[in-house]
Amino acid sequence: MAEVAGFPDWDGDIAAARALQVELAARVVVRDDYRQPLRTIAGFDVGFEDDGATTRAAAVLLDADSGQVLASEVARIPTRMPYIPGLLSFRELPALLLALERLPQAPDLAFVDGHGIAHPRGLGIAAHFGVATGLPSIGVAKKTLVGSGSEPHQMRGAYTPLRHEGAQLGWVLRSKVNCNPLVVSPGHRVSMASSADLVMRFTGKYRLPEPTRLADRLASRRDEGRG
DNA sequence: GCGACAG
DNA sequence: ATCTTGTCGC
Numbered sequence: 001m002a003e004v005a006g007f008p009d010w011d012g013d014i015a016a017a018r019a020l021q022v023e024l025a026a027r028v029v030v031r032d033d034y035r036q037p038l039r040t041i042a043g044f045d046v047g048f049e050d051d052g053a054t055t056r057a058a059a060v061l062l063d064a065d066s067g068q069v070l071a072s073e074v075a076r077i078p079t080r081m082p083y084i085p086g087l088l089s090f091r092e093l094p095a096l097l098l099a100l101e102r103l104p105q106a107p108d109l110a111f112v113d114g115h116g117i118a119h120p121r122g123l124g125i126a127a128h129f130g131v132a133t134g135l136p137s138i139g140v141a142k143k144t145l146v147g148s149g150s151e152p153h154q155m156r157g158a159y160t161p162l163r164h165e166g167a168q169l170g171w172v173l174r175s176k177v178n179c180n181p182l183v184v185s186p187g188h189r190v191s192m193a194s195s196a197d198l199v200m201r202f203t204g205k206y207r208l209p210e211p212t213r214l215a216d217r218l219a220s221r222r223d224e225g226r227g
Numbered sequence: 228g229c230g231a232c233a234g
Numbered sequence: 235a236t237c238t239t240g241t242c243g244c
Contacts, residue, residue: 045234047235048235084232085233088234115233118233139233142233142234143232143234145231146231177244220235
């Protein structure tokens with residue numbers, strides 16, 4: 001199987017892709033192992049152009065203390081595989097890795113749009129990103145993929161555990177009042193307990209935490225007016 | 228067999 | 235994800 005940038009080319013073999021996920025998931029570290037205090041953080045997200053023919057990834061590096069944007073990068077590459085629930089990372093990660101490379105420096109912690117370990121085989125895009133880069137990461141998703149949790153209290157910052165098959169995979173977090181909760185899960189080198197706290201620590205007046213919110217704007221098609 | 232299914 | 239303006243509600 002040929003590959004590009006360390007990634008296997010998509011050959012339609014779903015079973016093989018799932019088997020690879022199981023292997024990679026075994027390398028995920030779910031415990032706090034990142035620089036403290038954090039100096040820099042970064043948000044990552046992906047969008048599509050040309051009716052999906054082009055994948056556009058955005059990376060935004062921020063100062064962890066001031067929240068100031070230190071750098072922003074956008075990377076475009078030809079889309080190589082369709083969206084298949086559960087196999088999202090194989091479709092979006094190549095572009096994200098390119099955007100990361102273009103940042104002047106790697107962040108101490110990465111916030112990735114999508115799930116961390118809250119995935120059927122424990123390897124959502126944030127976890128895959130973490131294992132692939134070795135960087136600490138957290139998954140911030142807008143919807144659930146697997147598992148369920150009770151409705152968190154209406155207060156901002158309230159959260160309830162996301163459970164699946166008897167285990168906790170993440171948190172259902174009310175990042176903002178009157179908004180649907182986010183689904184947060186550890187990606188790599190971040191503990192279950194810290195994942196929700198870290199997301200709230202970098203969430204301001206909007207539903208999404210700043211790193212992901214800014215990356216979302218750059219990756220989204222609506223941003224084509226600026227650069 | 229049927230429904231669900233990150234982005 | 236993406237196609238898309240105004241509009242109802244807190």
